[in-house]
Amino acid sequence: MSDAGDDLELIKAINGGRRDAFALLVSKYQVKIRGYCLHMLLDRGAAEDAAQEVFLKAYRHLDGFRSESRFSTWLFQIAVNHCRDLRRRKFAVSETSWDALREYQQERLAALDGGSSLLQRCEARDLVMKSLAHLSPEHREVLTLREAHGYRYDEIAELLHCSLDAVKARLRRARVELAEHSRHFFDEGQVKVRRGGP
């Protein structure tokens, strides 16, 4: 069965009363949703809380899901709207939850144990976060959806409720800005560049 078909089967089961089947959907999409929230909010604790709220919202409105779009797109739509709401409400970034902090520290320790490639991975992620902080939320949205999650231009336009031309223009601008703000990291040699084809 296809990936989307699997999701539909799970949704039917959940709507039929098997609430625990929702854990499979959370497990399947948590990395993407947490990653998106982290790029948008740039704060680990807030991103974890936001991702959790996205899944809870999805669960509450699951009987309203129509199979015209993929479940992953529908879920991202909730994540996009939720992160926008949080930004509008100027979420508090100072409080990082203990859970998020502990997981982050465990990740860093694993990276230290796991050798240079894992450590580079953590450093690269931290540095790209710093660069993303210089971009406007609109630019971060489009860049994350395209580069991190591989959405097509038309899908991004649908998710963000804007025109295809607006997506292209924002993405162009976002890429240039990201490159500009990341330049000094490359100059300092902090981001390890791997040689290879496109």
Added chain:
Amino acid sequence: MKHYDRNTLFEFVAGESSAACATEIQFHLANCPQCAAGAEECRALRQALQLSPEYSAHFTDRVMSQLRATPRSIRDSLTAVFRAWFVPALQFACAVTLLTLHYIGDAGPDLESFLLSGTHGETATEDLRPQVSDLGIALGISLEQRDAQGS
């Protein structure tokens, strides 16, 4: 020598350039160290953007425990209220009705008149007292209160 801007290089490393354009850029990068370095930077940035948080079983557990604590929708809330209050109330009402019908059916007009008029029937008043007492308890009325009101 002309140089490519960052956006063009980004499109190239993302595989978004047309075939003709990609060939041209590829050729240019082989001869231009500046643009080649720019393309490598774009590639590194794309890779860094694609780094996701690690999978966390703890996150799934947190969502599921939160989810168990909260109702799913208004319909769920109403269902929960219905199950918690309405169903037991309905069961109690049915039990009382059945009990009442049972006693009225058994006792006939004597009990009915005893309950409704407050006057003791001429026949079998004492025989009815245990039944009346049970029914009174079911309805929350003590027989002594009933007698006090009758007198």
